[in-house]
Amino acid sequence: MALASRDNLKNHALRRLGAPVVEINIDDAQLEDIMDDALQMLSEYHFDAVERMYLTHTITEDDFANRYVTVSNNAIVAVTQMYPVGFESHAANMFDVRYQLALSDFYGLQSIDLGHWAMVQQHLRLLQQMLEPEKNLRFNRVTNRLYIEGDWPVDLQVGGKIIVECYATVDPETFTELYDNILLKKYVTALFKRQWGQNLSKFSGMQLPGGVEFNGTEIYEQANDEVNKIEEEIQDKYELPTDFYTG
Helix, strand or coil: CCCCCCCHHHHHHHHCCCCCCCCCCCHHHHHHHHHHHHHHHHHHHHHHHEEEEEEEECCCCHHHHHHEEEECCCCCCEEEEECCCHHHHHCCCCHHHHHHHHHHCCCCCCCCHHHHHHHHHHHHHHHHHHHHCCEEEEECEEEEEEEEECHHHHHHHCCEEEEEEEECCCCCCCHHHHCCCCCHHHHHHHHHHHHHHHHHHHHHCCECCCCCCCCCCHHHHHHHHHHHHHHHHHHHHHHHHHHHHHH
């Protein structure tokens, strides 16, 4: 059965460890903390836990005075690109050189040399990059401040709009399919097992009636190896390249 909630995931991991046949000696508050850590690990290193989105922001007087934009969405983890300021005003400009070039070639698309046409388009993009280069961006998810490198009085103005391309964490309460991620289920189970072993380690050497002896240290070491292997797999197989967080 597919897991569709936080409680489903928690109960699934406990059953994998033997509950309710075996008593799992972990407090519920510890379980909740572990699940928070697991979801944070997934959001930082697994591409299924983030999504690309676009945000529109209107420059305020505070933004103009501070020379940075405050990003109010705490789910944003990276900003990768900002579209040219005021691009929407040029999108349908019939006097734009790209519009005129396309219009002049429209009726002869079947006869013109497409190779030459493509080279001209690249040349125009190069000129645009030289005359109106992309703005360098700096963003930190802790401060939630987006710094736009440039001449603010010239490039930006109060009331103007900017559109930024960014990545945000997926909310598991909204998109519950995240709880059914196979790697997340294994990771949470291993983390529960490690906490269980850590809790039992204080009783190492203590014998119960019948000669049974606690061995929490062995449980902890086994679980710790499992956790390290899963974390390595997440970073090696599911983490996007470094350029993913450029910006």
